[in-house]
Amino acid sequence: MLIFACCARNNPKADPILQGTITSYNEFGAAMLSFTEADMSAAGFTLGDVISISLDSRQLTMPYYDGFYTRNGEFLCVAYPTYPSICFTANNTGLPEEYIGLEDFPVTVKLEKKGGCIDVQKALSMKYTNVRTDYPQLSDAAFANARAVSAGRIGPGKLYRSSSPFSNEIGRSAYVSEFLAKEKVKSVLNLTDTQEKMQGYDMPAYSTTLWNSGNVILCPLKADPTADSYNDALIEALKELPSHPAPYLVHCTEGKDRTGYVCALLEGLCGASYEEIVADYLLTYYNYFDKTPQKDSDVCNALVSLRLNTCLMHYAGVSDESKLPEVNYSVAFSSYLFSHGMNQAQLNALIQALE
Known part of the structure; x- marks a missing residue:
């Protein structure tokens, strides 16, 4: 009160x-x-x-x-x-x-x-709506922030990212589900939901099929990639991922922060450059807010500096933000995973599943 x-x-x-x-x-x-x-x-x-x-x-x-x-x-x-x-x-x-x-x-x-x-x-300060007709310039997939991830050596049709296909909190689950069905996605790394939450959703048809298949890994995270609890849970989920069939989806609620950080990690592991990682990260801000580096450079630079770069610096062990374009992310991110409990065989299996 x-x-x-x-x-x-x-x-x-x-x-x-x-x-x-x-x-x-x-x-x-x-x-x-x-x-x-x-x-x-x-x-x-x-x-x-x-x-x-x-x-x-x-x-x-x-x-x-x-x-x-x-x-x-x-x-x-x-x-x-x-x-x-x-x-x-x-x-x-x-x-x-x-x-x-x-x-x-x-x-x-x-x-x-x-x-x-x-x-x-x-x-x-950017606001989006959950009304499809407010985004006539976008495809259904882009409205759902759903797309293939192809940076570095990630293979065609191996990895996708999106907003939630299960919860309709932001009015996009049906569009995500249709996209996943079209792409024949078989396994999901879910960064937002618990078992209890999943049982309460009225899911679209293909999302229900995925959930019932047993190939949805639940790994609810806060959006802090520097936290030990975040990375302990994530690394255990990444160890498990190759035991499930490809193609894979990574999602949270909007497919923006948690999804962006995890996809950046996977892209870097597979040899993506800093420029590739940034380009994929910023696509989300076009889909939700119509922001692009070409016409909104100040906004995009601030987003990358405040959000993405914090994640990359942590995983790469870099303290100077200006050095990020020079990092060999495959080597740096592998070292991070090794130091946090992943062994060589598990890393090889993860990379092989994505390439």
Whole structure:
């Protein structure tokens, strides 16, 4: 419940303040607050502001955005379009343990710098719809963010990526299912669903066939490729993947973040260049937001730097972002997998399954 909104509406010179509580936590470890974007706006906050969140004596400074526009692990406050209220989290990692389990805990939001992050907000604020007719320029497959992955030595018809073929949360599952049937996909690496979730879906026909085949590997992940828990689970799933028949699909909900990171890893293992990995990653932003490097270079550069490059630097063991175009990803990513529990035979089987 919203406890207090400051008098900024009555006194334009007053710094915005909003007080409420943590009402719950979502599945990604983000704290859901008791106020909405409308409440923030009424109190005098705007997207792109730098704010502080106080919990007793603890105070954190962070940006206020309508999306997750920071590097992994950085704090932010988000008015995400599909969330019922404001969320406070650390991007992709979820909140640290000391901020978990604080339901009903009082929270105070204050303005620190008006418009302090407005450039990032303007560059990366992108919204998509779930209405097919809003995308007349796209094929059904592109609307579903479904496509073949062919970077490096990945063989034709071996690997695909998409939004979810099982959940219709974003209105695309039927289009994905039709695409998978056409491409005769046989196995799925599902990066978002648990067994319990899968049992609750009303799936399209071919998606049901895939699920009933026993060739769907469930590997629900947060979108933090630098986390040990992420990579422990992913590497176990990648060890299992070659035991299932090709062609393979990798998907999450949108086929954007988690799918993008896993496909980047697989592309690199199969000898893809930095340029190939980036090109495939950015196709998703054309499918959802009509963004291309040719006409939206600032946006695309920011997306790659904030999201994809963080993943590549972690897997490649590179600390200097400018060195990423020079990396031999096949060697670097293989070394990463070896150091995290995959042996040579398992790596060979994975690469052979994809080439």
